[in-house]
Amino acid sequence: MSILITNIKQLLQVHEHNVTIIKGSAMKELSYIENAYVYIDYDTIIEYGKMEDCSSIEADTIIDATGKIVLPSWCDSHTHIVYAGDRTSEFVDRINGLSYAEIANKGGGILNSAKVLQETSEDDLYDQSIKRLNELIAMGTGAVEIKTGYGLTVEAELKMLRVIKRIKQESLAIIIPTLLAAHAIPEEFRSKKQDYIKYITQELIPKAAKLNITKYVDVFCEEGYFDIKDTEAILEAGNKYNLRPKIHVNQFNILGGIALGVKHNALSVDHLEELNDKDIEALKGSDTIPVALPGCSYFLSIPYTQARKIIDAGLPLAIATDYNPGSAPSGNMNFIVSAACVKLKLTPEEAINAATVNGAYAMGISNMYGSITRGKKANLIITKPMNHYSEIPYAFAHNPIEQVIINGQIL
Ligand SMILES: N=CN[C@@H](CCC(=O)O)C(=O)O
Ligand SMILES: [Zn+2]
Known part of the structure; x- marks a missing residue:
C-alpha cells in the first residue's frame, strides 16, 4: 500500500544522504523542508520534497497534513x-x-x-x-x-x-x-x-x-x-x-x-x-x-x-x-x-x-531508522496542528501526536 502525505508544514530530519549519527555542534542543525510531501510505498520512504513537485504522484491513501509537522518516530x-x-x-x-x-x-x-x-x-x-x-x-x-x-x-x-x-x-x-x-x-x-x-x-x-x-x-x-x-x-x-x-x-x-x-x-x-x-x-x-x-x-x-x-x-x-x-x-x-x-x-x-x-x-539501527531518507523504513509521526516544531518540547506534558505510521502502516 502506498501513502502520500501532503501539505506538511515542516518535514523534519530530511537527509539526501543517509545519516547514522549526529555529533557535537552538528546537533544544532535540524534539516527540514517547509510545505512538503513525503511518499511511502509498502514500508519504505520512496520520495519527499516541496509540495510543488508532487503533482504527478498517485497513492492508495492520501493524508492531508495541513498545519502539521511530520518527523521520524521516536x-x-x-x-x-x-x-x-x-x-x-x-x-x-x-x-x-x-x-x-x-x-x-x-x-x-x-x-x-x-x-x-x-x-x-x-x-x-x-x-x-x-x-x-x-x-x-x-x-x-x-x-x-x-x-x-x-x-x-x-x-x-x-x-x-x-x-x-x-x-x-x-x-x-x-x-x-x-x-x-x-x-x-x-x-x-x-x-x-x-x-x-x-x-x-x-x-x-x-x-x-x-x-x-x-x-x-x-x-x-x-x-x-x-x-x-x-x-x-x-x-x-x-x-x-x-x-x-x-x-x-x-x-x-x-x-x-x-x-x-x-x-x-x-x-x-x-x-x-x-x-x-x-x-x-x-x-x-x-x-x-x-x-x-x-x-x-x-x-x-x-x-x-x-x-x-x-x-x-x-x-x-x-x-x-x-x-x-x-x-x-x-x-x-x-x-x-x-x-x-x-x-x-x-x-x-x-x-x-x-x-x-x-x-x-544507540540501538544499532540508524542505517534504516531515524531520518527521512529515501530507502529508509517508513516510521513517522504526524503531529497535531502547530506553528513550529519547537512546540513539541515547549508545550510539555501535552500530547503533540495525532497519527503514527510504523513500517508503512497507519495506526
Ligand atoms: N539503574 C538500574 N536500572 C534501572 C532501574 C531499576 C529499578 O529500579 O527497577 C534504571 O536504569 O534506572
Ligand atoms: Zn535502565
Whole structure:
C-alpha cells in the first residue's frame, strides 16, 4: 500500500544522504523542508520534497497534513518495559523520606520487581508488557530497546527473553532486545557475590546466547551492584558470544564504567547523571554513544546528565526514557524531548536529533531508522496542528501526536 502525505508544514530530519549519527555542534542543525510531501510505498520512504513537485504522484491513501509537522518516530534506546506489577508503594516511601538506596537495601527495588516477575506467568508478563508498548507507540515511539534484568535467575531471565521475542514478533514496532545479565545481587548471593558472577558468566550468558534473541549485554555498574572488575568479567563473557555492551554507568557514582565501556567497544553508555572530565575524554574518538535518561533524574530527584558538556566536547548524545517500575515509570518520549530542553539545556533541534537518529544509533539501527531518507523504513509521526516544531518540547506534558505510521502502516 502506498501513502502520500501532503501539505506538511515542516518535514523534519530530511537527509539526501543517509545519516547514522549526529555529533557535537552538528546537533544544532535540524534539516527540514517547509510545505512538503513525503511518499511511502509498502514500508519504505520512496520520495519527499516541496509540495510543488508532487503533482504527478498517485497513492492508495492520501493524508492531508495541513498545519502539521511530520518527523521520524521516536527511537527509545533504553527501556525495561517487560516487568510485572508496579512499585507505587516504594514511590510513596520515597516521598516520605526513604532514598532509592535505602529501599533497595531492605529488599525493595530491583529485588522486589524480580520476586514479582519470577511469580508471574509468561502469558501474564507478555500481556502487561505489550500493553505498555502499545501505549508508547501511540505516543510516537516506533523503535524500542527492551532489557531483561528483572529475572535474576536463569529461568526468569530466559522467560523475559522469550516474552521480548514474542513482543518483537507480534508488534509493528522495531524491538531491540538486550540481555541485562547483571542488574542486582539476589539475597541468597549477598555474601558470595563471586558465585553470582560465575552463575552469570558460566550459566546465564551461554544459555541466553543460545536462544539467539539478543545482540547486546548490559550490566548495572554501580556501588552496591557490580564494580568495575565484575563488569569487565561479564562483558568478557558476553564478548565470547558476540554480545556487544550497552551498559548502565555513572547513575549514582563514577567507577570508571565509561572508560571500561569504551575499551570493550560498547554501543552505548547510559545514565551518566554523574560525569567527570576523564569520562568525556574516554568517549572522544570512540564509537560509543552516551545516552541521557532525564525521566530517571526527574523521578528520583537526582542530578541531570550534563548534556551540554557532552555535546560541547564534540560528542554525540542520545536521549531515552529508561521506562521501568522503579526509577522512571513513564515511556513518554515527548516528555523526554521536553525535559532534554528544559533540564539538559538542549535546543529543540539537539533534542530531536538525540531522540531520532542518535536514538537509532544507540540501538544499532540508524542505517534504516531515524531520518527521512529515501530507502529508509517508513516510521513517522504526524503531529497535531502547530506553528513550529519547537512546540513539541515547549508545550510539555501535552500530547503533540495525532497519527503514527510504523513500517508503512497507519495506526
Ligand atoms: N539503574 C538500574 N536500572 C534501572 C532501574 C531499576 C529499578 O529500579 O527497577 C534504571 O536504569 O534506572
Ligand atoms: Zn535502565
